[in-house]
Amino acid sequence: MVGTNNIIAAIDIGTTKIVAILGEISNDGKLNILGMERTVSKGVKRGVIHDIELTIEAINEAVARLKEKTNKEFSTVYVGIAGQHIRIVKERKFKYIENSVEEITKEDIEQITNENYKHPVEIGEQILHVIPQEFVVDKEVGIKNPLGMAGRRLDGHFNIIIGRTASARNIEKCVREVGLDVEELVLEPLASSLAVLTKEEKEAGVVLVDIGGGTTDVTVYFDGVLKHTSVIPFGGDHVTKDIKEACSVFLRQAEALKVQFGEAVADMTSDDKVVTIPATGGWDEKDISFKFLAQIIQCRMEEIIDSVKFQVESTGLKDKIGAGIVLTGGGGLLTNLDILTQQRTNLDVRIGFPRNSKVNLEENIDHPMYSTSIGLLLKGMEKPKTKPVEKTNLNGNKPKKKKGFTAFLGSLFDTQDVDM
Template identity: 40%
Template sequence: MEEDIIVGLEIGTSKIAAIAGRKTDCGKIHILGMVKTVSDRLGMGCMEETESTVETILHVINRLEEETSIKISSVNVGVSGQYLHGTQHTASILRDNPHEIISEYDVKHLWDEMYKTKIPIESKIIHIMPQEYFVDFQGGMKNPIGRMGYRLEADFNVLTVNTKALQALENCVLKTNLQINELVFAPVATSFAVLEEEKKETGVVLVDIGGAKTDITVFFEGSIQHHTIIPIGGDSVTSDIAKCFSVMPQQAEKLKTKFGYALSSYASHQNVISIPDFGNMPPKEISSKNLAIVIEARMEEIVEMVDAEISQSGIKECLQNGIVLTGGGSQLQNVRELFEKITNMKTKIGYPNKKIENSKAEGVENP
């Protein structure tokens, strides 16, 4: 595989996706192709039936190879899910000569010390994010390079993952004869695509509404200040529709994506949706209004939980850029308005920014 080609693979709770891009001379990524397929909930949240996951990964990679005419030998794997955990830690080093300026070597040495931090035996550090640097106990620094001092210290946000879940994920990829270049914290990868650095600096919340879960990541002063996962997503909405209207899950998903509203005030009782017979289920009709009422009830719960987590970060009032929504759940009609109504924060749908070059690959421009 060519050195300038980057391939990303994400094994989620509702889909497995792979994307290939080429690094350009101006620092952008030109997307060559993207393939995704519904998984059997075999991502980081589920470790059973790994052979099914392996088969799905192979299917996605083979389709991507056909679409791009690239032989894929290695991938960068996005890590997310309920087995991720974030904690705050502090690391420090003492320098031999306090009169020499602090260099990249010193910062790397400090990071290495952070990776040596004792964590639970069942966990592994996958990502560390410096929050603030201190030189001889003077803080408020985002970059200590060029300063002078004896003691270099930093507060870090440390992300760990359950080693059993991580091993299951790695095994699934390695069984396909693919090499893993790097494990990437999924919200960091998503933020690269949909957030400008200025927004991370002045404060923004990235909310990824997936199938079985919703990821919430708070950025401020250029780094992650808070991250959590709530175990509810778009699948819960689909399940509610299926139960309330006695339809099959496939029908419920179609009703949600094609006719659903996150705010029932936008729907009408006069608009009637006809549902054809499916299997043993007879045909029926439901109103758009009743469908929206069911959807809104569950979406309100999700948004209220997101709002509580944003408040838990302690910096809600500092987040000048509000909320950016991504994931399949962000494509539900009026979901932006629902978030603004409940959180009282300006909200927008996240689309690939200027770091991603225009591409004809299907689905790339979706949230």
Template identity: 45%
Template sequence: MENNEYSVGLDIGTTKIVTIVGRRNEHGKIEILGVGKAKSLGVHKGIVNNISQTISSIKSAVEQAQNSAGVKIHKVTVGIAGKHIRSLQHSDYIMRDHPEEYITEDDIEKLKDQVKKLVMLPGEEIIHVLPQDYKVDSEGEIQEPVGMHGKRLEANFHVVVGQMGSIRNIARCVREAGLEMEALTLEPLASSEAVLTKEEKEAGVAIVDIGGGTTDIAIFKDNIIRHTCVIPYGGGIITDDIKEGCSIIEKHAEQLKVKFGSAVPDLEKDSTFVTIPGLHGRNDKEISLKTLAQIVNARVEEILEMVNTELKAYGAFEQKKKLIAGIVLTGGGSNLRHLRQLANYTTGLDSRIGFANEYVANDKNQQLKGPEYATSIGLLMESLKIRDKKPYEAELQKQVEAKIAEKEDKIEPQISEELTVEIEKGHRELAKKVRPTFGESILNKVKKFFEEVE
């Protein structure tokens, strides 16, 4: 199979590293060709803290995916999260030199470039600038200003900021694992691609992705990303609490959490116990499921309170910013029993569990049904978007070149000005259609850094 016939998503998580190989079928659905999964060694709370162990885990997951798909993996779309990611709102404007001419993509890029010059904290760098709405002269709440006339172009931006050191560490791990990065994508945005509907994004929704080391949040309203953040707690800290509270080893604590854990103690009976085998000839240990639920509940409530704080910071409880579609819980941590009920109670918003297999055509054995695969499938979808765009780019480039060639064949001195305008228009259209995706823009920054180092 040719390399351009399939795409690959690589999720470098705190507890696991997942590689998914897939392609788009004739009905537009995703056909999974292979999956690889390895225990994540060297990643703590979404941040790489051991390069060699992370490289080894990536290689293991990629090798499994290659064997099950029967293809050789070269390019991957990679997710990035971690407690270093934060976002802020910013408004900026430019004064156009020629207000009689209509606004183009060049004007919007000029405005974005101005925002990218904002001074950040030491070691931080702006990863991406996402326009939310525009204002042209005195007219506000404009979604698409291209083609309009005006002197002053203003916009509200969602600015995503992170530590470039963390991004470079991920880039190095992927590169030394023998892979090429096609794009880097914020994990909450990837998860939202896989589990949210267009109607939910329009109505207002918060996706809460509870992973092993972090809880990622992305808020959408009117189909626009409004807020992103990463809480440095996830399912792993619940396991640690069970280990300490019940005085058992981590392996047994994780099994207890997955099989018997509950977020609501009142729904558990006092008389129900589970037996844990003793270590090296010691007596077995009996643990009450109600006690287990109380330990789990304390930590989950803390995480949900942090989520609530972020929702309030955005203004989700104001009438204009109300999240009509509520919350979508996803990630491995959302498998916890009764979590949805606790989330409803804590936040006052309706919630559901987000499953990632809605866009998958061939998941007959329900292997990818679990919400823990939401980010992986979202990264695969981002990669497929990039692949789908390339044939269109080539075709558009051909059309522009053909138009230019046709003009050149019939060129006369008096129409040279008309030709210049036509060529500029063609290039503007091409630039508009083939603007880099979010992930590609981050990747270009990383590539530039490595070129400067070399």
């Protein structure tokens, strides 16, 4: 938490935009959005920082405007991390229950989960999250929460999410340079799912497709648990560049064409509708048909959707996706994209807005492009409201924390209704 126990701040560092957002937990447990500021991102490519100085400049601008707008000071933030460097591995751990009553305690679950942070990773990598899949108590499988159960042996199946250390350090450096500390690095698809998906969807099986500027994140949930996450190296910016090249227009004109007139299904557009690009800088005006524009967009979106389909099939869960696909992110609102996605995947499709019941949203941020930003704040809500005083070792150093694990335990043992 930041400032006070009720204030949470987050920064979403994307390919096309950087969002700084501030929320406050009210007495009834709801999250009120105090303010949000957005700046253009120029130092990030495909979700990864490529220019430190440009990224620092953009973060500083967004944070300064947010502090001025809300008249609030904060010192730590939740920050998203994404990119093709993210990978997921499966692991299994077990321990024998050694207490006198042979009941599984919270400490037992912590111990078996913490063991996963010792999982060997490649040089230059670090573990971001450990996500339990299921527990087994004395060979009784399919247990989600073994707390308090009688048993002599506890097994756990886990998904370990691993990322590149350099990417994490670059994020932390950029945030530190504007006078803030990173409270926790959160996998962006995990954050988006908190804001967009319902508990029922996660139980039934659902695919979250977050279409950003530089990448598309794919996350698969089943039986209430994150089963798979991957990154497709294409996003809305690639559609814009396709339009620029095919129509021989400037990049800003291509973006305007996509946003204002773009559609994802060419057969559903009118044959006689035309948009005229005005003459500028000595260049003649140009007519572009809606049909041609849609054909360009559809070609790229089919490539992205087919990649999503491949990722889902690779999990072996395609026949168990009972809740279908949820499209979110800035690219999720492309006209008729839901129809194209349904046609190519044979799954039900809906558009995902950040409408978690825990959040009181203002109209200007009730948009799929802010799903990750809202989700980062929701991740912060999972932290304990009162931080324990950190113990200091004899050498004066603070013990290292396994970020992400405390938040998981908070949600695992939370008995409150988290439906949207």
